[in-house]
Amino acid sequence: MLDKRFVRENPDAVKEAASSKGVAVDVDALLSLDESGRSLQHDLDNAQARRNAISKEFGKEDAAGKDQLRAESTKLGDEIAKLKADLEVNLADQSEILLRLPQIPWSGAPIGADESANTVVRTWGTPPEFDFEPRDHVDLAESRGWVEFARARKVAGERAYALRGDLMLLERAVHSYALDLLVRQDFVPISVPALVREQALVGTGMFPGHRAETYELPADDTFLAGTAEVALVGLHSDEILDVGDLPLKYAGMSPCFRREAGSAGRDVRGLLRVHQFEKVEQFVICEADPEESARWHTALLASAETVLQELGLAYEVVECATGDMGLGKVRMNDINTWLPSLGQYRETHSCSTLGTWQGRRANLRYRDAEGKVQFAATLNNTAVATPRLLAALLENFQTADGKIAVPTVLQPYMGGRELI
Secondary structure: OHHHHHHHHHHHHHHHHHHHHHOOOOHHHHHHHHHHHHHHHHHHHHHHHHHHHHHHHHHHHHHHHHHHHHHHHOOOOOOOOHHHHHHHHHHHHHHHHOOOOOOOOOOOOOOOOHHHEEEEEEOOOOOOOOOOOOOHHHHHHHHHOOOHHHHHHHHHHHOOEEEHHHHHHHHHHHHHHHHHHHHHOOOEEOOOOOOOOOHHHHOOOOOOOOHOOEEEEHOEEEEEOOOHHHHHHHHOOOEEEHHHOOOOOEEEEEEEEEEOOOOOOOOOOOOOOOOEEOOOEEEEEOOHHHHHHHHHHHHHHHHHHHHHHHHHEEEEEEOOOOOOOOOOEEEEEEEEEEEEOOOOOEEEEEEEEEEOHHHHHHHEEEEEEOEEEEEEEEEEEEEEEEEEHHEEEEEEEEOOOOOOOOOOHHHHHHHHOOOO
């Protein structure tokens, strides 16, 4: 969420951000509500001050004067009640617009409506060349009895899957490896709830915009989170942290759930686009300093690249365009990993800087060195997300006889096995 004063002083910048991100929001309506709201607050303050003054004057008056003050106080009471009611409606209307205002993107973001405007920053590695006809991950996994699609759909519907045998062990190995890598970088490993309340989703910025993509459990007044980020922001909502405790660095592990509304027909084969998946998320809370955020953005991006480099997977890093980066992002870099069956790179990681946008929404603050309370900045990036990363491992490291070469860094987690 943006600071209302910032919007008041920089309306054109906010409108430009909304336009570049393809966000339909009425900035002028907010400014009008803000002006009328401040007028209502002024009138309310004056009315309350006058009523307080009457209380002090009351004992000094004679009977006639008291009657006059009592009548004035009664009238003021009615006026105050109406002003409070009007102000409550006004602030609710302001909040509805504020929650939909986009963060201002950084100057280096390509301007464009969607991912087609993203630009490649760099590539690493070389896609494999096979001296045999390579198979896609579905054929490989099914031929080895490593995955259940039809039976899983019987249990859970479309885009469901169940991993079996060595593929399930490989998934565990990937997550264990990623957690160990982050722990060595002093990230605190943490498992978080997948069930979250609505306010946690509002605080993260998933609501109101992504409600259609979120599974709801009305009987329990909760939702299934699509990322550990939701709970990690929520854990510190309404808190005031000490600047000496920053940055907070979490390696959050959780199951994730997304309805993927509107994605029918897009990479739905096999393990590429599913409703439930497992993820280790990098998450940082730091001081509200753009240079500090920039340093952590670089660090989080580097961690994800280290994962892919140590796994031996070719990838590209892209600078995401304004229309692709999402409402709350200042900057976003996706990492796309090579999928041989598609003959192209597909997203496996997304590194985001959000400034104080989530801090304001979740009331996540810290007390700086001068004792002043500030809203905190947040950043996040995937460390690993499965099963999509498993699809890349299967396809890139397949052998002619249908086996899979285990990357060296995963071998200790697979009992030292080089092939599965």
